[in-house]
Amino acid sequence: MSELTSPLHDRHVALGAKLASFGGWQMPLEYGNGGVLKEHAAVRERVGVFDVSHLGKLMVSGEGAAAYVNSTLSADLDRVGPGGAQYTLCCDEGGGVVDDLIAYRYADDEVGLVPNAANSAEVARRLTESAPAGVTVTDRHRDLAVLAVQGPSSDETLAALGLPAGHDYMSFQVAELDGVPVTVCRTGYTGERGYELIVGAEQAPALWDALLEAGAAYGVLPCGLGARDTLRTEMGYPLHGQDISLDISPVEARLGWAVGWKKPAFWGRDALLAQKEAGPARVLRGLVAQGRGIARPGMRVMLSEHVPVGTVTSGTFSPTLRTSVGLALIDAQVTDGAEVAVDVRGRREIFVVTKPPFVQPSVR
Template sequence: AKLAAFGGWSMPLEYTGSVKEHTAVRAGVGVFDVSHLGKAVVRGPGAAAYVDSCLTNDLSRIEPGKAQYTLCCNDNGGVVDDLIAYLRGDDEVFLIPNAANTSEVVRLLRGSAPDGVEVVNQHREYAVLAVQGPASDETLDAMGFPTGHEYMSFVEVEHRGGPVVVCRTGYTGERGYELVVPHDGAVAVWDAVLAAGADHDIVPAGLGARDTLRTEMGYPLHGQDLSPTITPVQAGLGWAVGWKKKSFWGRDALATEKQAGPTVSLRGLVASGRGIPRAGMTVSADETQLGVVTSGTFSPTRRVGVGLALLATSVVDGADVHVDVRGRREAFTVSKPPFVTPGGIRGS
């Protein structure tokens, strides 16, 4: 594998090539080592209610055994991190933040935790393996793992005497699962996944393919499309905010911005020619700068450049714009993500 530093971890960028790995996930199945993702647990009397009072989404909408995408915001409404909350019960919530933000999320939650509620950083105690693609069910079936449970739900099982959490979650847009495994059992589970998926031509996949897969779906990446200065309202993530809740971090600022309307919003871009957008490139029309690219790549599925950009809200879907690609004005169309249809059927 080709390794690179990411979020303080040495992570595989690719094994046999990002395009090959990307295609395998769209058409069959791939497995990612995403153990750099954070892990933390909040437990104690009223732990779920406490988490609900801090993070944006409404945890009361789900029941134990379900997971929820949510956001940790600052007082200005900016996103400190986006994360998944796994509700185990009223007194325990398991969290998976982003790698680089785990310590800050834990620090913030510890800072206002009520007596009896503890927040434990378990970043190095667990590995996370993501089995993604149309053949992910068949792969896990061959291991004897549960499959077919509802999206954003999880089941806890044993594998060779050790616990494994089988989550119906992912970051690719394809059907898939994420396996949370104690670190000392991770290699055995990785090997078992590869063996079980051999009949479906499973491939190990790296962060390069993970990034092109998520960009094709228009999924935001913290640090680029989300940040402490980019809010959920601007990023189109109002659905992940419990607007009727009495309190959560950043509530007042977000409610004010929602009512007034944001001045910028996260939008999709599709190249009309051969241009490939990259983060930081400017977007303009008629010599007027409209915003900046936050994520961009070549789409292996569409065979064109696609990306996300923070643009003035006056820009409408279907608008023709230009991206400054290394001094060249490349034509793009503002398009609503996702840019592909998962499950083996390709977007147009």
């Protein structure tokens, strides 16, 4: 099966992007502007623009749509009103994470969902199969594009185009640019102040061009998914398939804040309540290197040479800290502040267990 391409694919090729596979899509990993390190720095210090159109786009519509979504996904959607966004989880009945996603509450009868690319169809299937009469789930994965404008100068970049900026974190506004509807969401996956813009796929190239032109005065760079990964790891944000999965629950991943524990129903509720009550045997924690070794997913974490306590789930070189940071699923008795060793290609490298974020964003 051939990979899908973004509506901005031609723009990426023209910019000399190095392309890679992400969830069945061919997307830019980095550009010919200095690569991941420069793109990462642009977001931390100025502003960067990402194409994240590989993310899923689902619309749940009809009378009672918001109530239905709230009865299935983990977070309490009633805590946000129209114009509010919420991080939430789609779990299976055993408490495993099918996917993590953002819910956008347009109205009581319309909720937008943005899951990860690889899991979008599965989330749509589960929601469709359980939907009550009058509620429909529409997959708009190919109809819409998503662009992320992230960094301290993101407000100025949007304002230069006349788009709304400055609204509250985890909220969104629907606006127009040259007559084209654009949903401007105060969300992102970098930890910096920023926005995600949802626009029709056909209108995405013009919006991309306009953002790069408007951001030129602020040192904008087009950024690939390599920088997106280093930025999210510095913040300790989980990646589905590595830090959360069907085998790693929200309780183990320390995502209990994204669970509406008092709700009467959501998928996986009974299993998660039982796990919370018993206490997890393993917990997702952060790691910061004390030496030069770089932690990578799958590497063993040890208290001593003969006592393995877990496994690295995410790991990278932090361009901001100039050392390795990562996340690891380790035994619950190993707490923040402990020193552990990571087996880096046969070498024992010392890391300190540290509560993320590893880097404080410049502006929020």
